[in-house]
Amino acid sequence: MNLPADHIRLLFGLKLRQLRLDKGLSVSELAHQSGLSISYVTEIEKGRKYPKTDKISALANALQVDYDSLVSLKLSKKLEPISDLLRSKFLTEIPLELFGIDPSDLLELLAEAPAKVSAMVRTFMDIALSYNMSVERLYLTMLRSYQELHDNYFPDIEADADRFLDEFAPADQVVSEALLINLLKTRYDIRPEQFDARTQPELVALRSILRPETHTLYLNADLSAGQRVFILAREVGFQFMQLKNRPYTYSWVEAESFEQILNNYKASYFAGAILIRREKLVAKLSDLFARDTWHNDDFLQLIDHFKTTPEQFFYRLSTVLPSQFGIDQLFFYRFNHTPGQITFQLTKEMHLSRKQGPRGIVDEHFCRRWIAWTILEELQFIQQHKSFDGILCRAQLSEYADSGQQYLIISVAHPFQPESGQNISLSMCFAVNDNLKSKMKFLNNPAGVKSLHDIPFRVVNQTCERCAIFDCRERVAAPAVLQKKRQFDALRKAVAGLD
Template sequence: MNLPADHIRLLFGLKLRQLRIDRGLSVSELAQQSGLSISYVTEIEKGRKYPKADKISALANAMQVDYDTLVSLKLSKKLEPISDLIRSKFLTEIPLELFGIDPSDLLELLAEAPAKVSAMIRTFMDIALSYNMSVERLYLTMLRSYQELHDNYFPDIEADADRFLNEFSPSTGAASPQPVPEALLNNLLKTRYNIRIDYFDPLTHPELVSLRSFFRPESQTLHLNAGLTAEQRSFILAREVGFQFMNLKNRPYTYSWVEVDSFEQVLNNYKASYFASAILIRRDVLVARLSELFNRDTWSNEDFLQLITDFESTPERFFYRLSNVLPSHFGVDQLFFYRFNHTPGQTAFQLTKEMHLSRQQGPRSIVNEHFCRRWIAWTILQELQFLQQNKGFDGTLCRAQFSEYADSGQQYLLISVAHAFQPHFQQNMSVSMCFAVNDTLKQKMKFLAPPHDVRALTNIPFRIVNQTCERCGIFDCRERVASPSVLQKKRQFEATKKAMEALR
């Protein structure tokens, strides 16, 4: 692998420093014995300088090692994790500046405390291996962190979407959603970007059933799954327009299962998807409609569901667009979003997507534990299963709930929508957005404003909840599916500490 010059400098500096320490030499002693200045040796060890051949020879002689041993890029066992990191795609492909990290600062940190950083990196790698974390999953986790850092609102992409709408689909009024017509998207792809659109039948190509689309750059062809709904099809076409309109060259070619080679592809896929949502759900119209909905005296599940229908959107895309505008235009930034999949007849629920803008307590993905079944995100799936099996229901449900954590007392307003997802897989899906009940939320949502008490609202049920069964102390819970093993261990540990204190 050809490494960048700064990485080679760092590897050389780390190796020199470790050899010096192994031989019990200080920086000044090595400088004196090699005939170099202390400051120059320090710059080498920090990866800022790479010495010329004569100076490398002087350093090798001072530490009694061969020239070739010193210039070899192979590090000692202690530094292998750092070597693996430097040789991996992480430092070359992850745009660290997106997270406010100067790459030179990271390299300096590696040089300053290589043993400690090496141990930390090895720990992270072991955790990733233990939970079978793929590179793709790591990229998606980093993307989610990037979204959360920016409250999932990106003015530059919003500006691109506005520029597109002004040019191709100007609004005729703030009261009407008027999504960009599918015909317009089709026409733009064909005439402006010379992209051919073709359809494949998942029934005759069952190996492609999980794909909604894939793009073949060599023939400039966008292949669409013929079984897509109108909403799904419009989004994929808008996403492809986003790639072209924003000139995002390094991109994945598949959707919704995304095969990627780099973090840049994941990031560009997100940018194109954000753009698609922004042109299909206009920001100004959404803000106006939400303001009207929030200004009502009572909450209506049916009106919220109608709002999604008016925008001709899927529930998931609508919730995600909410996560863009609520923090930026309403100041409601203590929220989180998640999606669960459920196969009717089974007891397991799979958390398949999550994003947390709230820094407070909230349900998160926890390995080998069972989520509290009192949250509306699960009960709505159980209700949907019952209606499908007993009433022939094939529509969409919307439910709201106030949830209060049994331990902390933190209250949340949760809005959840459930519907059939991928009928050929016989799965249902719920998407939910959860808002921390605080002063900001009460100011924005009239039905929460004082003197309203969330426990007393008749049209929104109130429930005491927890995070997982394993951590929950509500012992008379009818929904419990596992013993409170984590809580019991915690209490046992606290009892042991008290007993030890008593012995003193």
């Protein structure tokens, strides 16, 4: 594998430093014996400079090693994890500057404390292997952190969306399916076609496929109108923002780089911004928040007004609420459920609150009192007994038993895709505080009233294994983690009490 020049400099500097320490030499001693200046040797060890042939020979003689061994990119066992890191895609494909990290600073950190950083890198790699973390999962985790870092609001993409709307849908014109198809055909030379997943079952999981060599965008014939419009808008986003490095399937089959995942997100963000105009959504939300009472049907009508899917609407909410309303203590999650089964899969999550909420906890059972699950159980019941195929909306005030923190949770459940046989629930969760109450009038209930009109109240927790609500009828596992913690606390107190 060809390494960038700065990585080669760093590898040489790390190796030189390790050899010097193994020989028990100081920087000044090595400089004196090799005939080089102290500052120059220091620059080499920090990976800032790569010496010429004659200077490498001088260093090799001073260290009593042969020339080829010194210039070899093979590192000692102590530094192997750093070598693996530099040879991986991490430093070359992930734009560290997105996270406020200067790549040169990271390289200098590696040079300053290689043994400690090496141990840390090895630890991270072992954790990833232990949890079977794929490259794609790592990329998605990084993308989620990037979204959370920016409160999921990106003015540059919003500006691109505004520019598109001014040019192609002025005066509040609707961005329709016909408009998007026409743009793809006439402006970008892309022809939308449909494929039947029932005759090609291996493609059933895909909603769209772009074949750039034939300029064809294939759409799954089973898509709903809202799903189809979103995919068309997303493809326009790729073209309009000139995002070249991108996946050609949706959902993507394999991520080749973090840039692909990031560009895929940018195009999806763009699609949401042109389909759900920021100004219109802000006006509608302001009206909803100003009402004295909460009604689930009002929220469903709001989704229907924008002729979009619930998931697209929730995503757009997560971009508008922090930036336009100052409501940034929130998190979003999605659960999938197959009717008749007792398991629920957490398939998406995003935390702007950075506090409590469901996360991908391994080998534990999520609290069954969450509205995200009870709404799925309710949907399953009415599907079986009333032939219902619509959408449900429910709200809940949830108070965490261990912290007392309250959240307003708005959850929507509907069939995921008919051919999948699954249902899906999407939930937006808001930390209840003075700021939220000042924005949502219906939250200002009389003192001491636990239930707000149409919003029930429940005490919840994270997982059964960590929960102290011992009389919980929804419990599906013993509080093993909590009991172990209490046993340890008791042991620690007993040890401290010894004379």
